[in-house]
Amino acid sequence: LTYHNTVVGANGQRQAMFLESQSGLAEQILRNFDLSEQDSALVISSSGCNTVSIEMAQLFRQRGIRVVVLVSLDYCRASTSRSPAGDKLVDHADLVLDTGAPVGDAMVTIPGLQTPVCPGSTVGGAMVVNAIKAACASRLVAAGGMPPVLTASCLAGEDRSRELFEAAYDEHARRLARLFEGLGLES
Helix, strand or coil: CCCCCCCCCCCCHHHHHHHCCCCCHHHHHHCCCCCCCCCEEEEECCCCCCHHHHHHHHHHHHCCCEEEEEECHHHHHHCCCCCCCCCCHHHHCCEEEECCCCHHHCCECCCCCCCCECCCHHHHHHHHHHHHHHHHHHHHHHCCCCCCCCCCHHHHCHHHHHHHHHHHHHHHHHHHHHCCCCCCCCC
16 A cells, blocks of 8 residues: 555555555555456455455455465464454455464564564565465466566576566566556446
């Protein structure tokens, strides 16, 4: 819900934490995309208890879209839902992936500091997402396709690296365009 480029001020953490509990926002977000049952969704929330992520998963499933959720299962189990219905993100998932982060998503205890610090969901989430990317690339190659991959110039050479970068973003734009082509049209 935020780019986190400014932690305080406009579009900062305070606003993001307010927005994530607003019922109805997920519906407004999804109005921006022409989704179909061919699509799938990855919904990420460390606690799995905030309204927008729960409603987003619910709406995806209502549209026949498979939903994968990435949460800290321990944190989710220990937390109270902020959803008006009292449900949690895992209740609307076709598949649940666990970041392995502890309750409260803080991993380091510092003597003299009352509460622990350092979220584990960031590391665990990045590992899970990168494992998904590797598995997808492996499946695409096994099926005879080539996934668009960004490769550093020290591995592929300056020209080839730039070519791969441009091709990946061109393909991304082509695929993204499909998400908007049916918007505003009557069915």
